[in-house]
Amino acid sequence: MADLFSIISSWLLPLSLWLIMFSMGLGLEVDDFRRIGIHSRAFLLGAFSMMVLVPLVGAFYALTLAPTPALAMGLILLATCPGGILSNLMTDLARGNVALSMSLSLFVSLIYIFTLPFIASFALVIIFGQGAEMDIPVWDSFSKILTVTLFPVASGMLARRVAGVTFAGQAQPIIKTGSTAVLVVIFLMIVVQQWPTIASSFGVVMGVVVLMNVTNLGLALLIARLSGLARPETVAIAMEHIIRQEATAIFVAVSLLHRNDMSLPMIINTFIGMLVGVPAVAWLRRKAAKPADPSCIHMEKPL
Numbered sequence: 001m002a003d004l005f006s007i008i009s010s011w012l013l014p015l016s017l018w019l020i021m022f023s024m025g026l027g028l029e030v031d032d033f034r035r036i037g038i039h040s041r042a043f044l045l046g047a048f049s050m051m052v053l054v055p056l057v058g059a060f061y062a063l064t065l066a067p068t069p070a071l072a073m074g075l076i077l078l079a080t081c082p083g084g085i086l087s088n089l090m091t092d093l094a095r096g097n098v099a100l101s102m103s104l105s106l107f108v109s110l111i112y113i114f115t116l117p118f119i120a121s122f123a124l125v126i127i128f129g130q131g132a133e134m135d136i137p138v139w140d141s142f143s144k145i146l147t148v149t150l151f152p153v154a155s156g157m158l159a160r161r162v163a164g165v166t167f168a169g170q171a172q173p174i175i176k177t178g179s180t181a182v183l184v185v186i187f188l189m190i191v192v193q194q195w196p197t198i199a200s201s202f203g204v205v206m207g208v209v210v211l212m213n214v215t216n217l218g219l220a221l222l223i224a225r226l227s228g229l230a231r232p233e234t235v236a237i238a239m240e241h242i243i244r245q246e247a248t249a250i251f252v253a254v255s256l257l258h259r260n261d262m263s264l265p266m267i268i269n270t271f272i273g274m275l276v277g278v279p280a281v282a283w284l285r286r287k288a289a290k291p292a293d294p295s296c297i298h299m300e301k302p303l
Helices: 002-024 029-039 041-065 070-078 086-093 098-128 136-147 149-163 165-193 195-227 231-242 244-258 260-289
Strands: none
Touching: 002 136, 002 149, 002 165, 029 165, 029 260, 041 070, 041 098, 041 195, 041 231, 070 098, 070 195, 070 244, 086 098, 086 149, 086 231, 086 260, 098 136, 098 231, 098 244, 136 149, 136 244, 149 165, 165 195, 165 260, 195 231, 195 260, 231 260, 244 260
16 A cells, blocks of 8 residues: 555656646647736735735634644645636636636746745744654755646647647647546545544544635635725636645645645545535626626726
């Protein structure tokens, strides 16, 4: 069993994450990144909340409510995750500003790639102390994270440009479905291996993860309301706050820190985020279907 999980952490998990990121690159063009350079109030507010407020809220819950130091570390890694790929789809389903959602996902993911090793090192010191045996080699971890994030996205974009949009459109769903299926199997195997930990603290961890998601959703809606953002921008920011990109954080926990138990909050959030997100989408769609009050309409330039 130990050899199997060594193969998972060293090969299967990085490979599945590489393929997921490659498939993301197949759906991107340079113009998608150029949108990030457009300075809009909604983009700046959403990015600030995702990179500052959400991690602070998550760290507070992790340090005050987590039953073990390892799970606290996992919750902090979860709190610093950028918006996930599905956030763009959920934004579209809720009739939100998809361009804003994509811009936030891309920008926060880019910042995340370069800051994650430092976040992980700082969190380890805070939770386990200076003498922690799990001290993470920052620069080595930095290169490994780039290998399974930035490089495959760039490779996917290059493949799209060289092979054409038709090839990218055909290959993307196949690669994404296959790699996601492998990732789900890995998640399930980790759950089986860590079942004693789950059984003893599942209720607490799930409760904290639910609390984090509800708080993040409320935070997004509050920021949008106080700032007078239009409904489409509010939808985009809200979806980015609850649909997260957990795979990279799981890679850090399992492959770099060699602690499968740290990945449990991220694995749980994969399902909890959707459970919070789907009702939120349904509610936001109903709001979009209602006739708008002309006195309450805020006009804002699209991102």
